[in-house]
Amino acid sequence: MNASKPALRRSLKSDLARVDAHVVKQGEYDDLPELTDDMLARAKVKRGGRPVSENPRKLLSIRLPVDVIERWKATGPGWQTRMADRLSKVR
Incomplete structure (x- = not known):
């Protein structure tokens, strides 16, 4: 990383100053x-984002021994979901 170069700003790739300066004329929207x-x-309203889950999760803070966490993590990606599945079977 070169600290002497300034970081590039993200661009919307549109000329917002030109858009803001545009004045709507009388006949511009006659075709609509x-x-x-x-x-x-x-009309339908489409809401963005994830769909609502039938079985929503709730945030819970729990302290577990380090060795237990490491064993679950060693099973690979998705270990938290597998842990939740295993816990839900213990009723």
Whole structure:
């Protein structure tokens, strides 16, 4: 890493100053159809993000011996899910 070079800023790759300076003219939106009640009735709102889980998880803080954690970690990726599955079977 070269500390003498400044880090590059992320860019939106659009000219926001030009967009902000644009003034909407009278006939610019004449081609767009009028918004009707039928159009609004057919509209669907799509929410972003992950879907709601049927079996949501709850954050819990628990202290376990280091050797227990290391044995689970040694089983590879997904060890926390496998641990949760094993604990859910012990009822």
